Amino acid sequence: MMPAGNGIMSKVRRRRRTGLRQRRSGMETYYNPTDLAKFGEIGKDAPELAKRFFEYYAEVFKEGELTEREKSLIALGVAHAVQCPYCIDAFTRACLEKGSNLGEMTEAVHVAAAIRGGASLVHGVQMRKIAETLSM
Numbered sequence: 001m002m003p004a005g006n007g008i009m010s011k012v013r014r015r016r017r018t019g020l021r022q023r024r025s026g027m028e029t030y031y032n033p034t035d036l037a038k039f040g041e042i043g044k045d046a047p048e049l050a051k052r053f054f055e056y057y058a059e060v061f062k063e064g065e066l067t068e069r070e071k072s073l074i075a076l077g078v079a080h081a082v083q084c085p086y087c088i089d090a091f092t093r094a095c096l097e098k099g100s101n102l103g104e105m106t107e108a109v110h111v112a113a114a115i116r117g118g119a120s121l122v123h124g125v126q127m128r129k130i131a132e133t134l135s136m
Contacts, residue, residue: 031085039086069098076105076110 043050061071073096079087095105 033089036086036089067098069095069100071099072098073104073108077108080109081112106120 040050040054043054061068061075066074072091075087076091078093079091092105095108
């Protein structure tokens with residue numbers, strides 16, 4: 001038997017306490033909000049790929065069949081579905097700048113949550129199929 005305090009769960013608890021102290025003390029989080037401004041630097045070592053990506057990105061968000069406002073709301077929902085804190089930050093700001101209100105933004109997040117939840121649940125069909133096959 002392992003001595004108390006030396007097991008994996010002890011290490012996990014220590015890390016959690018340390019993380020909590022860091023958050024309370026205002027120390028940096030894993031996702032530093034100021035890093036979002038550095039996104040353009042991602043092409044430093046692959047400039048041609050970055051150039052093409054950013055051209056595509058700019059084109060996608062231009063007014064088309066959907067307004068820029070609608071595209072920002074979609075992007076906000078997707079940002080939550082893929083759980084990207086930088087995207088959530090950027091598209092929250094974009095939504096507000098393009099005239100969306102908190103109710104619309106919240107609804108977009110709920111749409112994303114419903115789709116993500118439904119996608120998780122529908123995989124239950126796969127689980128049931130395998131379970132039923134193995135139970136035969």
